[in-house]
Amino acid sequence: MFKRKQYKGLEPSTIAGYLIIVSLAWIFIALFVVSTFTYRIILGTVGSVLLATAVILLFRANRIAQATNFHESIVDTLFESNAVALTLINHHGKIIELNHTTANMLGYEHRNDLIGLPIMDIIEQSSQEALGTALEQVKEGKITSLNIHVLHRSSFPLELQISCEPVIQNGSVIGGLIISHDLSDHKRNIERIRYMAYYDDMTGLPNRTLFQIRFDEWLLRAKEDHFMLGVCYIDLDNFKLINASFGREYADLMLLQMADRLNRLLSEHDFVARMEGDSFALLLNHIDHIDQLLERAQHILEVIGEPYDLKGVPVHVSASMGIAVNIDPADDGYSLFKKADMALVKVKETAGDNILIYSEEWNNSSYERLKLQHEIHRAIQKHEFELYYQPQYDLLEGQIVGVEALIRWNHPTKGMLSPIHFIPIAEESGLIVPIGEWVIREACRQNKEWLDEGLPIVPVAVNLSIRQFIRNDMSLQISKILEETGLPPQYLDIEITESMSIDINEMNQKLIEISEMGVGISVDDFGTGYSSFHYLKALPINRLKIDRSFVTDILHEKSHAEIVSAIIAMAHKLNLQVIAEGVETDEQFEFLRTLQCDEIQGYLKSPPVPSSFFQKLLCSA
Numbered sequence: 001m002f003k004r005k006q007y008k009g010l011e012p013s014t015i016a017g018y019l020i021i022v023s024l025a026w027i028f029i030a031l032f033v034v035s036t037f038t039y040r041i042i043l044g045t046v047g048s049v050l051l052a053t054a055v056i057l058l059f060r061a062n063r064i065a066q067a068t069n070f071h072e073s074i075v076d077t078l079f080e081s082n083a084v085a086l087t088l089i090n091h092h093g094k095i096i097e098l099n100h101t102t103a104n105m106l107g108y109e110h111r112n113d114l115i116g117l118p119i120m121d122i123i124e125q126s127s128q129e130a131l132g133t134a135l136e137q138v139k140e141g142k143i144t145s146l147n148i149h150v151l152h153r154s155s156f157p158l159e160l161q162i163s164c165e166p167v168i169q170n171g172s173v174i175g176g177l178i179i180s181h182d183l184s185d186h187k188r189n190i191e192r193i194r195y196m197a198y199y200d201d202m203t204g205l206p207n208r209t210l211f212q213i214r215f216d217e218w219l220l221r222a223k224e225d226h227f228m229l230g231v232c233y234i235d236l237d238n239f240k241l242i243n244a245s246f247g248r249e250y251a252d253l254m255l256l257q258m259a260d261r262l263n264r265l266l267s268e269h270d271f272v273a274r275m276e277g278d279s280f281a282l283l284l285n286h287i288d289h290i291d292q293l294l295e296r297a298q299h300i301l302e303v304i305g306e307p308y309d310l311k312g313v314p315v316h317v318s319a320s321m322g323i324a325v326n327i328d329p330a331d332d333g334y335s336l337f338k339k340a341d342m343a344l345v346k347v348k349e350t351a352g353d354n355i356l357i358y359s360e361e362w363n364n365s366s367y368e369r370l371k372l373q374h375e376i377h378r379a380i381q382k383h384e385f386e387l388y389y390q391p392q393y394d395l396l397e398g399q400i401v402g403v404e405a406l407i408r409w410n411h412p413t414k415g416m417l418s419p420i421h422f423i424p425i426a427e428e429s430g431l432i433v434p435i436g437e438w439v440i441r442e443a444c445r446q447n448k449e450w451l452d453e454g455l456p457i458v459p460v461a462v463n464l465s466i467r468q469f470i471r472n473d474m475s476l477q478i479s480k481i482l483e484e485t486g487l488p489p490q491y492l493d494i495e496i497t498e499s500m501s502i503d504i505n506e507m508n509q510k511l512i513e514i515s516e517m518g519v520g521i522s523v524d525d526f527g528t529g530y531s532s533f534h535y536l537k538a539l540p541i542n543r544l545k546i547d548r549s550f551v552t553d554i555l556h557e558k559s560h561a562e563i564v565s566a567i568i569a570m571a572h573k574l575n576l577q578v579i580a581e582g583v584e585t586d587e588q589f590e591f592l593r594t595l596q597c598d599e600i601q602g603y604l605k606s607p608p609v610p611s612s613f614f615q616k617l618l619c620s621a
């Protein structure tokens with residue numbers, strides 16, 4: 001930029017100085033030759049002093065010049081290799097110098113391509129006026145900063161933040177230095193960071209963080225403007241299977257297509273995000289009515305359910321959706337989303353492929369129940385259930401005449417669980433159906449095994465829930481199981497409760513079919529429900545089981561003793577056998593004998609025991 005030529009490290013001015021000194025020396029020598037002695041002495045002295053002084057001065061001048069030159073080199077280097085874009089313009093606004101950074105930023109390979117050009121040639125029209133004003137101020141010696149758009153060589157605009165500073169020489173402005181920062185680059189970086197923080201890289205959808213932010217914003221708006229919104233949590237039903245059988249690449253391809261479908265389904269008010277893996281969240285705003293929300297949700301599930309093209313292979317997948325609506329004003333984004341999640345868990349537990357809206361009636365205890373249902377489901381698959389057997393004895397002979405199969409849950413963390421902890425929940429959720437089927441099959445299989453081993457087997461009684469009757473063709477199921485296991489029907493009993501007998505009229509036909517097979521039927525917990533002797537007469541029942549509560553107080557509560565007595569007398573009139581359950585003491589045993597009860601079951605004789613224990617009891621019988 002500011003370079004001058006040197007010769008052997010000497011400044012040009014120094015070389016000129018030396019030449020002058022040499023010339024002067026020659027003049028002195030010439031004068032010295034032609035002069036008289038006296039003049040020679042004067043000339044020699046004056047000449048030597050003058051020449052020596054001139055040489056010393058010249059040396060110093062050279063050093064100063066060299067130092068100045070050194071500073072200029074530093075300035076040059078600083079200019080050329082500066083990471084900041086620097087451009088020098090002259091008084092007329094022409095580019096006279098620029099560094100590599102500037103050239104690179106503007107897309108030019110050689111700086112020469114720009115040198116000599118009027119600066120305005122590379123400024124976008126919209127910024128020319130502002131830059132013109134700034135340059136005018138530079139001419140007045142002022143420094144100005146502004147944002148302008150310049151044209152990249154590939155003709156796209158770059159947004160620059162520039163500072164224009166005057167270049168002053170000998171007190172007057174001879175040009176300007178422009179220092180530039182590429183704001184576009186800065187903005188692009190910020191965009192990139194923003195993208196990584198708020199968007200899912202794979203699908204390009206917003207992520208959980210952005211969803212939460214937008215959700216909170218919409219919830220606030222909904223509160224102010226009083227509109228309904230629904231937050232939907234979607235999860236694919238068998239995505240793991242797709243991942244396992246097709247591989248990650250295909251599974252990702254499917255998620256991409258799904259993201260695209262969701263995006264296209266939404267209106268401008270709605271919002272979709274990928275939460276994690278195969279779960280997505282939707283925010284449906286400005287809902288007029290719950291039915292409209294359900295209709296939209298249904299449509300979304302249908303679209304998700306359409307086949308996906310995985311490199312030519314059509315693949316189907318269903319999804320489940322839990323929804324929560326902003327009904328409770330106390331809800332914030334977090335709690336409302338948790339409700340949608342709870343609804344989703346509930347749908348998943350009942351086989352999925354469905355939609356469920358969170359109900360405010362669900363509370364924490366129902367959440368616990370949900371969890372338990374989930375565990376029961378898993379326990380069936382993991383074979384955690386086991387049957388215990390409690391023998392039933394003939395009161396007169398003391399022989400084992402029957403056995404009741406009672407379920408236990410060998411829970412992985414809670415240990416052996418009693419049925420009272422899970423049967424009511426299993427009944428409520430319908431899980432009693434698969435559990436009940438397992439109980440019948442297992443009891444029959446076990447009894448047949450004992451039969452095959454030559455043991456003196458007795459009928460095994462299983463407890464049946466009313467749900468099993470409602471949901472199943474029980475007579476068909478029982479006959480199938482008997483056939484599969486090969487157990488003769490007279491070695492199976494079923495125990496039904498009185499509450500079931502209220503609906504017994506409808507079940508009459510089924511009970512007749514079961515009875516005709518040769519399977520015994522007992523009425524369990526007799527005396528606690530609304531039993532009517534009329535029903536007992538009409539139905540194909542073999543035995544009544546007197547509820548434990550009457551037996552417990554039989555010696556102390558006179559009315560209980562009377563009830564038990566009446567039941568036994570009446571049952572015998574109807575040709576029914578009577579068994580008393582919960583017999584714990586000899587006194588109870590003796591009293592029941594005087595009342596002519598037929599059979600007893602209770603801790604006095606044996607608690608429910610594992611199959612191997614009961615087998616020993618049978619062997620010793």
Ligand code: C2E
Nearest residue numbers: 406407418419420423439463464465582583584602603608
């Ligand atoms: P349940 O049918 O009345 O069964 C009798 C219950 O009384 C059993 O409790 C038994 O262990 C208990 N027990 C027997 N003898 C005595 C005694 O001397 N004293 C006392 N205090 N208790 C005695 P468990 O096994 O806990 O069963 C409770 C209930 O769970 C059963 O009452 C039955 O309603 C239900 N349950 C058990 N297994 C099944 C099943 O496989 N299916 C269905 N649907 N329900 C079942």
Ligand code: CA
Nearest residue numbers: 404463495524
């Ligand atoms: Ca029972």
Ligand code: CA
Nearest residue numbers: 524525545581
């Ligand atoms: Ca009972």
